[in-house]
Amino acid sequence: MQRSMFGLPHARGCFALGGRRTGSEFAGAATAAAAALSRMPASWKSASLRWRAAVCAGAFPNWVSRPLSSEKASARDGHKFKVAVIGSGPAGCYAVAALTKQIPKTQLEVDVLDELPTPFGLVRYGIAPDHQEAKAVVNQFAQSLSQENVRFRGNVKVGVHVSVAELRSMYHAVIAAAGAQSERKIDVPGESLHGVLSARKFVAWYNGHPHFTKLHVPLDHRTTDVVVVGNGNVAIDVARILLKTPEELARSDIAQHAWEKLSQCSVKRVHLVGRRGLAQASWSAKELREIVQKLPNVRVKVNPDEIKLSDVDLEELEMEENRAKKRCTGIVQQAAAEQESAAAEEKRLFEGEQQTVKELHLRFLRTPVLFLPKDDDANSVGWTQFARNHLAGPPGKQRAHITTNMPAGCETIPSTLVLVSVGYKVGTFDGLPVDTASGVIHNVKGRVKNQTGEFLPGLYVTGWMKRGSSGIVGSNRWDAEETIRCVIEDLASAPLDYKAGGAALDSLLDIRGVRLVDFDSWRRIDTRESAAGAAMGKPRQKLTSLEELLHTASTDQHA
Structure with a gap:
């Protein structure tokens, strides 16, 4: 057999291989592939090269290395590489795209499971309804899910209708990409009062998630002040939705029940409050600029004392990874400098008109320490008490510490609705090993490992379940590609046993009475x-x- 400069067989040699390999032949071929890969330059060791190297070295039967007719493919259907992806949001769709790009469709079958009848996850139920341009990515995702060797299986809840263990018995690889299904708590007395909600639930409510349509959201004519705890993009999203006019929201795809309630409420002030300082806020410049500069009926209020930058802050902002935060700092500083003249201009513009000017209060160095009930309703929140903080630590690692002697010196802000936006985490997910400290699935580059550090063969993770709730939609692309590289590397180093795949899944779900979408x-x-x-x-x-x-x-x- 002719071999390339790295010891790999040429394509002609690959296709000349015949018959099924025995165990000893398989082991020898796999060893040859591994040896050939070790001689390749590091820059050449891509996932696709690893796959082709393994195929060409004979680590898979001849039918894998050579395209087959549809008739022969059907006859050998059980030997295709079969993958189950749990979740059809950005993480799952990017995983499908990476798989189908690397592995020929005649050699691959992918089933994508989602607990809802609708695909696209975070794009449909997480991205704000007034950000339609960000939702255009669903066109790309739809192409991935509509490929002939990819099947969408909606209305299937893993852990209820089928277990992870059952999926592992049906598929060569199972990739968990279901996102972070829980929110982080702040453990503040009064957090159980009606009206204290996670921003995650509020976002799902106004985006029409079927599990949250009946969520009790206290928005009515008595709701004038809303507190949002957190200084990230989700916090900005919910603040912007609360501040926009009904006419602006009517042009979005906001859920009808949410639009009706927001149209009837009397929100005048939204208080966006963060525990750390301006230099540590984790929002993006685009999101911040939109809410600070592009809402004509909103006046931005900033306390100059809360945005003073220390020498440590200035040093932190000069760090390479904090260029975006430096831009955001400038946006808020500019808003603070212009707020008096802006207020005078708005008074002139709206004088004599019925249009309401709302206020966005950007607050920093404050920690919520107590949620207090309304005077006339002991079960509903009416006030939020904040302690003042100071920062301590080196650049990039400053932490907030409470300065105020409580309760004297605390600040109390009226709030008949409180939205907590301090991050997401993975809850229990059908026995997958969760790192409770970081809120993600135990993994190394997407390979899942158990609590003792042992890898679980054929089980992978990507997206927020893998790295935590950080980044934008596009961040899931490189994340998925890293996981898929691991999937393909593992495939290239182990025998391809028979797996029943989608046929077994559909049969099981039919027995259990699941209405597949x-x-x-x-x-x-x-x-x-x-x-x-x-x-x-x-x-x-x-x-x-x-x-x-x-x-x-x-x-x-x-x-």
Whole structure:
């Protein structure tokens, strides 16, 4: 057999290989592939080269290395590489894209499971409804999910309808990409009062997530002040939705029930409060600029004493990784400098008009220490008490410490709604090993390991379950690519045993009475929502009940 400069067989030699390999032959071929890879320059050791090297060295049967006709592929169907991806949000879709890019479709089958009848996860239920440009990525995701060797399996809850253990028995690889399903708590007395909500639930509510449509959100004519705890992009999103006019929101794909409630409320002030200082805020310049500079009916209020920068802050902002934070710092400093002249201009513009000017208060170095009930309702929040903080530590590692002697010296802010936005974490997920400290699945580069540090063969993780709730939608791409490199490396170093894959899954779900939603069924939902939205002058009018989603998915729109 002819070999390349690194000891790999040429393509002609690959396709000349015949027959199934015995165990000893497989072991020898795999060793040859590994040896060849070790001679390759580090820059050449991509996942695709590893896959091709293993194929060409004979680590897989001949049918893997050579395209087959559809008839032969069907006859050998059990030997295709079969993958289950749990979650159809950005992490899951980028994983599918990476897999299908690296492995020929004749050699791969992918099933994508989601507990909802609708795909796209965070893009549909997390991105703010007034950020339609950020949702355009669903066109790319739809292409991935509509490939002929990829199947969407909606309305399937892993851990209820099928277990991770069962999936591992059906597929060569199982990739968990279901996101962070829980929020971090702040453990403050009174956190259980009505009206203290996680920002995660509030976002799901106004985005029409069917599990949160009946969430009690105290927004009415008595709601004038809202406190948002946190200084990240999610905190900015919820503040912006609260500050926008009903007319502005009507042009978005916000859920109808949320639009109606926001239209009737009387929010005048939103207090965005962070524990650390201006230099440590984790929002992006784009999000911050939009809420500070581009909402004409909103006046920004900043306390100059709270945005003073220490020498440590200045040194921290000069660090390479903090260039974005430096831009954000400048945006807030500019708003603070202009707030008096802006207030005078707004008074002139709106004098004699009925238009309401709302206020966004950017607060720093404050820690919530107590949620107090309303005077007339002992079960609902009415006030939030904050202690003052100071920062201590070296640049990049400053931490907030309470300065105020409580309760004397604390500041109390009226708040009939409090939204807590201090991060997300992975809760329990059908026995997957969760690192409780970091709130992610135990893993190394996407390979899942148990509590004792042993890797669990065929089990992988990507997205927020892998790295935590950080980054933007696009951050999931490189994250997924790293995980898929590991999947392919592991595939290249082990025998490809028979797995039943999707046939076994569908049979099991049928026995258990699960109403599957495939991608064509999702298109029925999409068509109905888009048509209803077009009639109202908005991108889509979302269906927000599980029953209505399932009914639409199973109904022929042209019947």
